[in-house]
Amino acid sequence: MTVTTGTPARPLRVAIVGAGPTGFYAADHLLRNPTVVVDVDMFDRLPTPYGLVRLGVAPDHQKIKFVTNAFDKVAASPRFRFYGGVEFGKDVTLADLKALYHQIVYCTGAQTDRRMGIPGEDLTGSHPATEFVAWYNGHPDYRDCAFDLSQESVAVVGVGNVAADVVRILCRTPEELATTDIADYALEALRKSRVRDVYLLGRRGPAQAAFTNPEVRELGELADADITAIPQEVELDPLSRVAVERSQDRATLKKVEMLREYARRAPTGKSRRLVLRFLVSPVELISDGAGRVAAMRLVRNELYATSTGALQPRATDRFEELPVGLVFRSVGYRGVPLPGVPFNESWGVILNDKGRVLDPDTKLPIVGEYAAGWIKRGPTGVIGTNKPDAAETVECMFEDLARGAVLEPTRPEAAAAEALVRQRQPNYVSYTDWLKLNEIEVARGRAQGRPRVKLTSVEEMLAALGR
Amino acid sequence: MNIANILARKGSMAVTVHPEQSIREALALLERHNIGALIAVQGDRPVGILSERDIVREAARNESFFARTVGDLMTRDVITGQPPDDLLTVAYTMTERRIRHLPVVDQGRLVGMVSIGDVLKAQRDHYQGEVDTLQTQLLAGEGGQTR
Numbered sequence: 001m002t003v004t005t006g007t008p009a010r011p012l013r014v015a016i017v018g019a020g021p022t023g024f025y026a027a028d029h030l031l032r033n034p035t036v037v038v039d040v041d042m043f044d045r046l047p048t049p050y051g052l053v054r055l056g057v058a059p060d061h062q063k064i065k066f067v068t069n070a071f072d073k074v075a076a077s078p079r080f081r082f083y084g085g086v087e088f089g090k091d092v093t094l095a096d097l098k099a100l101y102h103q104i105v106y107c108t109g110a111q112t113d114r115r116m117g118i119p120g121e122d123l124t125g126s127h128p129a130t131e132f133v134a135w136y137n138g139h140p141d142y143r144d145c146a147f148d149l150s151q152e153s154v155a156v157v158g159v160g161n162v163a164a165d166v167v168r169i170l171c172r173t174p175e176e177l178a179t180t181d182i183a184d185y186a187l188e189a190l191r192k193s194r195v196r197d198v199y200l201l202g203r204r205g206p207a208q209a210a211f212t213n214p215e216v217r218e219l220g221e222l223a224d225a226d227i228t229a230i231p232q233e234v235e236l237d238p239l240s241r242v243a244v245e246r247s248q249d250r251a252t253l254k255k256v257e258m259l260r261e262y263a264r265r266a267p268t269g270k271s272r273r274l275v276l277r278f279l280v281s282p283v284e285l286i287s288d289g290a291g292r293v294a295a296m297r298l299v300r301n302e303l304y305a306t307s308t309g310a311l312q313p314r315a316t317d318r319f320e321e322l323p324v325g326l327v328f329r330s331v332g333y334r335g336v337p338l339p340g341v342p343f344n345e346s347w348g349v350i351l352n353d354k355g356r357v358l359d360p361d362t363k364l365p366i367v368g369e370y371a372a373g374w375i376k377r378g379p380t381g382v383i384g385t386n387k388p389d390a391a392e393t394v395e396c397m398f399e400d401l402a403r404g405a406v407l408e409p410t411r412p413e414a415a416a417a418e419a420l421v422r423q424r425q426p427n428y429v430s431y432t433d434w435l436k437l438n439e440i441e442v443a444r445g446r447a448q449g450r451p452r453v454k455l456t457s458v459e460e461m462l463a464a465l466g467r
Numbered sequence: 468m469n470i471a472n473i474l475a476r477k478g479s480m481a482v483t484v485h486p487e488q489s490i491r492e493a494l495a496l497l498e499r500h501n502i503g504a505l506i507a508v509q510g511d512r513p514v515g516i517l518s519e520r521d522i523v524r525e526a527a528r529n530e531s532f533f534a535r536t537v538g539d540l541m542t543r544d545v546i547t548g549q550p551p552d553d554l555l556t557v558a559y560t561m562t563e564r565r566i567r568h569l570p571v572v573d574q575g576r577l578v579g580m581v582s583i584g585d586v587l588k589a590q591r592d593h594y595q596g597e598v599d600t601l602q603t604q605l606l607a608g609e610g611g612q613t614r
Contacts, residue, residue: 064600247556306549308546310549310557347474349475352475354476354477358478377472377475382597382600383596383600384597385593388591388595
């Protein structure tokens with residue numbers, strides 16, 4: 001007798017790999033379907049859920065983290081299970097999941113940074129911005145990183161939201177940071193920081209900078225850092241002016257206006273100085289002779305219009321040298337290939353069509369495997385952008401189910417999955433466990449007037465759970 | 468958001484033809500792939516674009532259009548995009564110049580094609596996402612509980 005998959009007698013069993021926003025949005029869309037009964041098991045290599053909302057979003061941006069309330073509602077479904085601390089490809093393999101689930105969705109994000117590709121990039125004192133972000137947010141894998149905050153001059157390459165976060169954290173006072181959920185060790189290190197000048201470097205002009213207006217405004221309102229910009233660099237070039245005027249892009253006009261105002265500001269004697277630079281690209285990091293960054297060589301750029309009218313930078317023959325002892329690069333992110341899952345090297349994503357994973361040879365969908373979020377389209381947009389993205393993938397999943405194109409697991413039972421996880425990773429963290437950890441963190445924070453004090457190592461978390 | 472983000476979730480490469488191929492063959496490709504335009508290539512360099520409109524225009528006045536070649540009917544002056552081109556500009560150019568299909572070229576080599584539908588969908592998702600995120604933050608400001 002054939003039993004239809006997606007009924008109470010035989011639920012559609014789905015594994016979601018990655019507990020970031022996209023994983024929760026995918027789970028939400030799956031569990032909301034009124035006609036198909038779905039079981040969702042969510043795996044994450046870390047014991048804690050929420051991905052970059054916990055470990056990427058800056059500690060002084062607590063409001064953005066409220067989105068986790070919506071994720072907790074999804075997790076409250078009796079058909080949802082969380083297996084935290086269980087790594088795909090290590091604790092559970094693709095073959096394991098195929099024996100247990102009808103469908104698998106990869107929501108693993110963009111876990112690595114793009115390189116600048118310039119000489120000196122690997123000198124001591126040059127770091128990916130993501131490492132610094134993961135460190136100050138208490139990511140268990142990055143808590144032991146060290147950054148030389150005794151340096152007085154720091155360059156942050158890139159003008160996206162991560163770059164803006166990094167300069168803010170570098171410029172904030174210990175008092176400002178002490179009211180956030182920044183990792184305790186990072187707060188201590190930043191308390192001793194001797195950083196005085198922070199340079200934010202954009203390769204294009206002010207109109208093309210990716211940071212948003214609220215982010216730009218925040219940079220101008222720092223308690224103990226004066227912001228400044230170079231007047232010529234924040235004037236709109238003729239090409240940008242035409243582009244902004246024809247598209248009636250008020251937000252960009254406003255952004256440029258704010259930046260021009262920063263360029264006119266006189267220093268007010270604050271202890272730190274934040275310098276916004278535009279139309280410059282690093283071409284080399286210069287060593288102090290002992291393998292440490294001592295300076296950065298910059299080339300001045302000019303803009304040109306591509307055939308669609310988009311403005312891109314082109315190097316000129318004018319160079320300058322910027323003495324800096326610490327460099328953070330934030331020039332883009334890339335997905336990391338998953339063991340056994342086809343990868344598209346050109347775009348740094350899983351090879352997919354609207355979320356259906358494709359066979360690299362035939363370019364046809366592989367039954368039962370999907371991707372959503374940054375690992376599907378690349379690192380772009382805000383947290384909420386992943387909601388329609390996940391919806392598109394889930395739509396494909398239900399279409400395929402209706403056609404009968406799903407995996408044929410030998411043990412499609414929740415108990416079988418749990419037994420396997422228990423065997424491979426006895427210390428896995430369930431959602432109930434996580435809610436306990438959350439309460440502990442929030443209670444620790446309450447005592448200090450902070451949103452929470454994070455547990456930052458897996459051992460600490462397991463100990464807090466009495467293991 | 469840029470063109471690369473659209474190509475990333477479009478598994479298939481652009482469908483290509485050679486200028487010497489017949490319109491009959493081109494129609495078969497359009498039908499088989501359920502698409503609206505083909506890129507004519509020489510090697511991996513785009514030399515023209517053939518849209519369903521080009522074919523309809525010819526069919527309306529020439530009963531024997533099937534036998535003509537792609538090279539006869541294609542548009543040779545092709546506007547191409549590059550992977551880092553931002554979607555706001557691309558959307559403007561495509562709507563203003565009434566371009567429905569944009570071949571994407573990276574260092575002279577064809578790497579894909581985006582349609583106006585792809586661009587508008589990406590923009591819609593982008594705005595939806597921003598609205599969603601802003602609403603969450605506004606609601607959070609109204610005394611929600613942090614977690």
